[in-house]
Amino acid sequence: MTSPGAPSTAERFHPRVEANLPVKVLLSGRTVSAQARDVSMAGLFLLAHAAETQHTLTIALPLPGDRELVTTCEIRRREVDGVALEFGPLDWDDLIALARFLHPRLP
Numbered sequence: 096m097t098s099p100g101a102p103s104t105a106e107r108f109h110p111r112v113e114a115n116l117p118v119k120v121l122l123s124g125r126t127v128s129a130q131a132r133d134v135s136m137a138g139l140f141l142l143a144h145a146a147e148t149q150h151t152l153t154i155a156l157p158l159p160g161d162r163e164l165v166t167t168c169e170i171r172r173r174e175v176d177g178v179a180l181e182f183g184p185l186d187w188d189d190l191i192a193l194a195r196f197l198h199p200r201l202p
Contacts, residue, residue, distance in 0.1 A: 109135040112200040118143075119155040131156065136193060138168060138181040145170055145178055152180060161192045 111133040118141060120127045129143035134156075145152055149170065156164040166189070168180035185193070 109137040110201060111135045111140075112197055114139070114196075114200075116156060116159075119157075121153040121155065126155075132177065134193075134197065136190070136197065138171070138179065140177055140179050142177040144173075151183075152178075154180070158192050158196045161195060162188065164189050164193065 112135070114131050114134040116131040116134065118129045118131050118139070120129055120141070120143065127143070129141050132140040132142050139156070141152075141154075151167050151169055153167045154165070156166075158164060164182075164185065166185055167183040169183070170178050171181045172179035
């Protein structure tokens with residue numbers, strides 16, 4: 096059973112892939128390092144905790160062998176081991192780079 100408001104796997108539009116990727120979280124003029132547990136075309140799960148007062152985070156996600164995605168994300172869910180983030184608007188180049196990363200890793 097899923098918690099209220101938490102989408103089940105059947106409700107997800109974009110499949111997730113495992114991704115042990117470094118993520119830079121940009122906070123008030125400084126950068127904090129974290130890890131992405133998984134990534135999809137819509138967002139990622141960040142193995143880090145944001146302050147309860149924060150509802151958005153700006154992240155930089157370097158895609159291996161490609162570009163670095165920089166976007167503001169909404170915190171959609173908080174769990175014991177981190178937060179689920181939904182990407183803000185991405186330009187076409189970022190979307191294509193993300194698809195290039197995800198495609199060979201999809202089941």
